[in-house]
Amino acid sequence: MKYADEFRDKEIALGLAKAIRAEADPQKLYRFMEFCGGHTHAISRYGLEDMLPKNVRMIHGPGCPVCVLPAGRIDMAIRLAERPDVILCVYGDLMRVPGSQGASLLKAKARGADIRMVYSTIDAIRIAQDNAGREVVFFAIGFETTTPPTAVMIRLAQKKQLENVTVFCNHVLTPPAMQNILESPDIRNIGRIEIDGFVGPAHVSTIIGTAPYEFFAEEFGKPVVIAGFEPLDMMQAILMLVRQVNEDRHEVENQYSRAVNRDGNLRAKEEVSDIFELRDQFEWRGLGQVPYSGLKLKRAYAIYDAELRCDMHELRVDDNPACECGAILRGVKKPVDCKLFGTVCTPETPMGSCMVSSEGGCAAHWTYGRFRDHQQRRVS
Amino acid sequence: MKAYQRKLDIRNGCVDLSHGSGGRAMAQLISGLFHEAFGNEWLARGNDQSAFDVGAGRMVMTTDGYVVSPLFFPGGNIGSLAVHGTVNDIAMAGARPLYLSASFIIEEGFRFADLKMIAESMGEAARTAGVHIVTGDTKVVERGKADGLFISTAGVGVVPHGLDLSAENARVGDRVLISGTLGDHGVAIMSKRQNLAFETEIVSDSAALNDLVAKMVEAGGRGIRLMRDPTRGGLAATLNEIALQSDLGFHLREEAIPVKPGVAAACELLGLDPLHVANEGKLVAILAPENTAAVLAAMRAHPLGRDAADIGEAVADDHHFVQMATSFGGGRIVDWLSGEQLPRIC
Ligand code: SF4
Numbered sequence: 001m002k003y004a005d006e007f008r009d010k011e012i013a014l015g016l017a018k019a020i021r022a023e024a025d026p027q028k029l030y031r032f033m034e035f036c037g038g039h040t041h042a043i044s045r046y047g048l049e050d051m052l053p054k055n056v057r058m059i060h061g062p063g064c065p066v067c068v069l070p071a072g073r074i075d076m077a078i079r080l081a082e083r084p085d086v087i088l089c090v091y092g093d094l095m096r097v098p099g100s101q102g103a104s105l106l107k108a109k110a111r112g113a114d115i116r117m118v119y120s121t122i123d124a125i126r127i128a129q130d131n132a133g134r135e136v137v138f139f140a141i142g143f144e145t146t147t148p149p150t151a152v153m154i155r156l157a158q159k160k161q162l163e164n165v166t167v168f169c170n171h172v173l174t175p176p177a178m179q180n181i182l183e184s185p186d187i188r189n190i191g192r193i194e195i196d197g198f199v200g201p202a203h204v205s206t207i208i209g210t211a212p213y214e215f216f217a218e219e220f221g222k223p224v225v226i227a228g229f230e231p232l233d234m235m236q237a238i239l240m241l242v243r244q245v246n247e248d249r250h251e252v253e254n255q256y257s258r259a260v261n262r263d264g265n266l267r268a269k270e271e272v273s274d275i276f277e278l279r280d281q282f283e284w285r286g287l288g289q290v291p292y293s294g295l296k297l298k299r300a301y302a303i304y305d306a307e308l309r310c311d312m313h314e315l316r317v318d319d320n321p322a323c324e325c326g327a328i329l330r331g332v333k334k335p336v337d338c339k340l341f342g343t344v345c346t347p348e349t350p351m352g353s354c355m356v357s358s359e360g361g362c363a364a365h366w367t368y369g370r371f372r373d374h375q376q377r378r379v380s
Numbered sequence: 381m382k383a384y385q386r387k388l389d390i391r392n393g394c395v396d397l398s399h400g401s402g403g404r405a406m407a408q409l410i411s412g413l414f415h416e417a418f419g420n421e422w423l424a425r426g427n428d429q430s431a432f433d434v435g436a437g438r439m440v441m442t443t444d445g446y447v448v449s450p451l452f453f454p455g456g457n458i459g460s461l462a463v464h465g466t467v468n469d470i471a472m473a474g475a476r477p478l479y480l481s482a483s484f485i486i487e488e489g490f491r492f493a494d495l496k497m498i499a500e501s502m503g504e505a506a507r508t509a510g511v512h513i514v515t516g517d518t519k520v521v522e523r524g525k526a527d528g529l530f531i532s533t534a535g536v537g538v539v540p541h542g543l544d545l546s547a548e549n550a551r552v553g554d555r556v557l558i559s560g561t562l563g564d565h566g567v568a569i570m571s572k573r574q575n576l577a578f579e580t581e582i583v584s585d586s587a588a589l590n591d592l593v594a595k596m597v598e599a600g601g602r603g604i605r606l607m608r609d610p611t612r613g614g615l616a617a618t619l620n621e622i623a624l625q626s627d628l629g630f631h632l633r634e635e636a637i638p639v640k641p642g643v644a645a646a647c648e649l650l651g652l653d654p655l656h657v658a659n660e661g662k663l664v665a666i667l668a669p670e671n672t673a674a675v676l677a678a679m680r681a682h683p684l685g686r687d688a689a690d691i692g693e694a695v696a697d698d699h700h701f702v703q704m705a706t707s708f709g710g711g712r713i714v715d716w717l718s719g720e721q722l723p724r725i726c
Contacts, residue, residue: 010707013708014709046706047705047709231708367713369712370701371699371713374699
């Protein structure tokens with residue numbers, strides 16, 4: 001805990017807040033997107049918004065793996081789990097993600113599907129060992145950070161010659177999604193968001209390094225600061241971004257040098273690229289089809305691919321038309337702009353994906369920040 | 381006493397369906413194990429109910445079911461928990477708990493040795509709290525139909541005339557006190573769950589609070605508006621409930637809220653908020669500002685209130701928000717937990 005305390009020191013925080021206020025030019029707008037849901041969560045949980053001047057605005061990006069998983073993939077998993085020979089292993093926060101027509105894994109489990117919440121891919125291996133004769137499918141999701149553990153699981157299954165374990169692969173990649181947001185033209189009904197810089201995800205960069213972000217700095221002229229998840233990390237990263245904007249620089253800077261370097265974790269990258277390959281397209285909730293943004297198992301590992309082994313069929317379902325997740329994930333709208341926010345859509349009854357995980361923009365605002373809406377109304 | 385055909389083999393034996401059948405085996409289990417552990421004059425009479433005197437005052441009654449997993453955890457087990465939980469529910473009314481009932485639903489195959497340990501710690505917890513378990517029930521269900529053992533307890537107590545602690549009593553300006561560190565029980569339980577086992581020295585705070593409450597009432601009297609034990613859902617759920625029932629809001633200071641470093645670290649690791657984690661030996665008291673100092677002093681003088689703290693105040697708020705100034709300098713809401721508490725994936 002000592003470790004974390006150092007990154008939550010109030011005095012240092014107030015000092016950083018003061019520096020941001022002093023250096024942010026009141027004539028300018030600073031719109032920074034924190035891509036990663038972990039950052040969104042930290043901003044809300046520590047109330048960082050209150051510490052920033054009005055012209056420094058944080059935009060919550062699509063970086064929560066639960067939020068960007070399309071309803072169709074949930075439906076596919078439910079269908080699979082309903083087969084009596086299948087045990088589906090999932091991370092807990094997927095349980096409540098809405099599929100089509102209000103379906104969810106939690107409801108499927110209540111109706112009798114054998115769905116087990118696991119905390120690591122190793123749990124899935126153990127379950128497969130204990131249940132010879134049944135198909136154990138691991139519902140793999142997440143960004144670059146959670147892909148290596150899935151790779152480890154496949155290696156382990158190979159070593160133990162387990163024949164009853166497969167992976168339903170939904171791993172996605174950060175840089176293509178950032179590019180998609182930056183390149184997306186004015187979208188009808190949504191509009192376009194101006195972004196002046198990115199806070200880059202730390203955990204992802206411990207694996208892939210900082211190099212993949214250099215493209216954004218160079219091609220799009222956007223500053224990127226890789227930051228840790230402690231509140232002080234965030235504040236420092238914001239100050240670094242303000243400085244880059246003021247100095248008209250656009251570079252990749254690394255606030256999180258205590259764990260991140262330019263090249264990342266070479267062994268993990270090798271392992272991942274040995275087992276996985278790019279999909280041509282992958283659907284993101286809110287962003288639609290994003291080219292080369294998702295991973296699947298390579299041919300050589302086809303026996304571990306649930307989509308092939310269990311003969312799963314791609315399902316596509318449209319989100320609730322009133323749900324503004326798409327605009328929220330792109331940072332064009334705020335949660336309160338959605339008519340469903342806080343009325344029919346709450347963390348107990350999520351309509352859209354942004355409300356499901358505590359890292360989603362809507363859930364974070366509902367859970368930690370909604371008192372500000374009332375304060376603002378009172379002031380105006 | 382009656383002679384039984386076979387003796388309970390506590391060391392190696394286990395509960396089978398005959399122990400719930402109403403026959404001799406059941407009688408033997410009850411007298412050989414439960415009566416032994418709870419030992420008191422009411423049970424000894426062997427009736428299906430107990431008659432007892434209650435002193436002057438209003439009766440308080442409560443009931444609760446215990447389905448905790450694992451059954452044994454650092455700092456207690458399902459038995460002591462069942463006694464503490466019910467004693468505390470009574471004590472939160474400012475009442476003196478007197479008598480408890482205990483009902484057991486046991487899964488076929490449950491080991492006598494474990495049952496004995498659980499019954500003995502119930503007996504012990506009751507004696508320490510000064511209450512008697514005076515009636516009970518035993519059912520045995522087939523293997524697979526219960527997770528080892530479920531316990532229900534009910535309890536009665538008496539609250540002196542004139543004392544009326546109730547959820548709708550809080551007023552704007554009242555102080556919020558908490559009797560000690562938050563989240564110990566929930567983290568102790570989680571540390572022993574399959575899949576999740578992690579190293580921590582945190583033990584459950586499970587304890588009977590009636591003595592602490594008596595001292596608080598002595599010091600604060602009518603200035604105490606209400607008390608509640610923040611069990612499942614933690615402090616967050618308790619304060620949100622009170623905000624609704626009393627039609628106000630709360631402002632808390634995160635810096636003032638005591639959390640053990642080990643609990644904070646475990647919560648960090650699992651992506652949980654200590655304010656949502658369960659407690660079994662803590663209470664929240666809302667009281668008039670002028671009584672705060674005396675009550676806080678009385679709490680701190682008691683072993684179960686050593687870390688007591690004043691963590692915030694009641695404010696006027698139509699939205700019933702529980703707001704908190706973070707130790708970092710910002711502001712946030714402390715909301716109910718939504719759904720089950722599930723660790724985040726990354
Ligand atoms: S409030 Fe709900 S429905 Fe509206 S955008 Fe957010 S998640 Fe979608």
